[in-house]
Amino acid sequence: MGLFTTSSTPTPPPPSHASPTPSPDGAFEAPDRQSRAHCWRARDDFFACLERNGIVDGIREKDRAEGACGSEGKGLDRECAASWVTYFKQRRVMEHNKKQTLEKLAKEGARPMPEGMALPGDRRKPTS
Amino acid sequence: MQVSTMSSLCPRAFHLSNSTVVDTARHTTSSVARCLREPGPWRPIPSPGNKQSFRLRSRPFSTAPRRAAIKTIQQAKARARSGPFSAWGAVAFLAAGVAITFYFRNEKARLERQRVAEAAKGVGRPKVGGKFALLDQEGKTFTDEDMKGGYSLVYFGFSHCPDICPEELDKMANMIDLVASTTQNRIGANSFVDPSSRKAPLLPLFITCDPARDTPAVLKHYLAEFHPGLVGLTGTWEQVKDVCKKYRVYFSTPEGVKPGMDYLVDHSIYFYLMDPEGDFVEAIGRQHSAERAAKIIVEHMKDWKGGVKR
Numbered sequence: 001m002g003l004f005t006t007s008s009t010p011t012p013p014p015p016s017h018a019s020p021t022p023s024p025d026g027a028f029e030a031p032d033r034q035s036r037a038h039c040w041r042a043r044d045d046f047f048a049c050l051e052r053n054g055i056v057d058g059i060r061e062k063d064r065a066e067g068a069c070g071s072e073g074k075g076l077d078r079e080c081a082a083s084w085v086t087y088f089k090q091r092r093v094m095e096h097n098k099k100q101t102l103e104k105l106a107k108e109g110a111r112p113m114p115e116g117m118a119l120p121g122d123r124r125k126p127t128s
Numbered sequence: 129m130q131v132s133t134m135s136s137l138c139p140r141a142f143h144l145s146n147s148t149v150v151d152t153a154r155h156t157t158s159s160v161a162r163c164l165r166e167p168g169p170w171r172p173i174p175s176p177g178n179k180q181s182f183r184l185r186s187r188p189f190s191t192a193p194r195r196a197a198i199k200t201i202q203q204a205k206a207r208a209r210s211g212p213f214s215a216w217g218a219v220a221f222l223a224a225g226v227a228i229t230f231y232f233r234n235e236k237a238r239l240e241r242q243r244v245a246e247a248a249k250g251v252g253r254p255k256v257g258g259k260f261a262l263l264d265q266e267g268k269t270f271t272d273e274d275m276k277g278g279y280s281l282v283y284f285g286f287s288h289c290p291d292i293c294p295e296e297l298d299k300m301a302n303m304i305d306l307v308a309s310t311t312q313n314r315i316g317a318n319s320f321v322d323p324s325s326r327k328a329p330l331l332p333l334f335i336t337c338d339p340a341r342d343t344p345a346v347l348k349h350y351l352a353e354f355h356p357g358l359v360g361l362t363g364t365w366e367q368v369k370d371v372c373k374k375y376r377v378y379f380s381t382p383e384g385v386k387p388g389m390d391y392l393v394d395h396s397i398y399f400y401l402m403d404p405e406g407d408f409v410e411a412i413g414r415q416h417s418a419e420r421a422a423k424i425i426v427e428h429m430k431d432w433k434g435g436v437k438r
Binding site: 020023024025026027028029030031032033036039040080081082083084087088 | 287288290291294340341342343344345346349350353388390391392
């Protein structure tokens with residue numbers, strides 16, 4: 001805990017996404033459980049900082065995020081692949097909007113649909 | 129006229145004579161013949177002509193015995209006190225009510241599952257699943273035929289997936305173990321698994337949507353972290369696109385990407401439960417916990433009566 005939350009981390013371990021291990025058949029290994037855990041922890045630290053500073057969108061409010069959560073942002077970039085970072089930031093905005101919409105609907109007296117109403121052909125976005 | 133009234137009358141006469149007559153075909157026909165010739169013993173002396181047919185019509189089609197009349201005052205009083213109800217009657221009524229309620233609840237749930245399971249079968253239904261030929265994580269060919277003989281759970285994803293796939297794969301591993309533990313002592317003895325062809329009651333498949341980066345070796349390394357039973361499938365871009373289309377999975381992977389590139393793939397996040405004939409049964413989504421999903425799967429397995437068709 002707190003390993004990547006401070007900027008004074010002396011020598012960070014080499015991020016797995018920057019130098020991926022080649023697989024025996026010419027491709028590259030995917031991030032394993034451990035590097036995923038590192039990345040998710042960096043993400044959670046970054047988002048906790050955004051939360052403290054009242055920032056929702058880490059992409060649009062890039063300057064504010066860098067000012068307030070610079071070290072956490074760097075930790076995130078170091079631990080996760082760039083596509084993951086973008087995805088996490090977008091997903092945070094989407095979930096924020098979703099939560100607000102649901103709260104608004106709940107205020108208007110809407111009730112959630114019963115479980116299992118979705119059809120197999122449905123597709124959910126954004127997915128990963 | 130005569131014949132039609134006779135036919136309704138005869139069973140009674142027949143019945144009476146049956147106790148003395150051996151029931152060979154010959155005797156039976158002879159007793160029927162006798163019945164046609166002579167009136168039943170319960171009837172007084174027949175009178176010819178119109179008078180007889182008139183008498184017959186008084187109880188035209190009834191063979192039931194007359195209701196026993198109340199003979200004594202005591203009987204009449206007892207009947208009047210209790211009415212048509214009795215303690216045994218009440219117990220029987222309640223027991224029947226409880227039994228019927230239970231039966232219909234179970235039956236309702238079963239029919240609902242059957243409806244879900246059969247929605248994908250037959251003509252004019254949207255078909256989910258179909259023929260494919262891909263490579264498993266050992267590099268061996270794996271086709272839809274290898275799925276048959278037992279239930280399969282199919283998931284689409286990719287190894288470079290940020291968060292949802294790993295979470296869902298952990299859930300899938302949980303589901304596999306839960307299904308295996310609930311069905312363990314049933315394997316071999318029941319109809320939903322063909323013990324000769326399959327070891328596990330549920331075959332878990334992971335089909336990649338990202339064939340450029342997910343080679344057999346990458347999948348092998350990746351899936352080993354989740355569950356040893358998982359079969360990872362990959363192929364060419366065309367093959368994967370085709371199988372995604374057959375499973376109605378949204379497929380957005382660009383063609384011609386290089387293994388080292390950093391990109392994400394958009395795809396559907398349902399588990400597809402497929403029956404031993406390779407037909408789609410039900411989709412299990414993010415909202416289901418591993419426990420709930422395992423329960424759904426086991427219930428469908430218990431419903432399976434089709435046997436194994438090859």
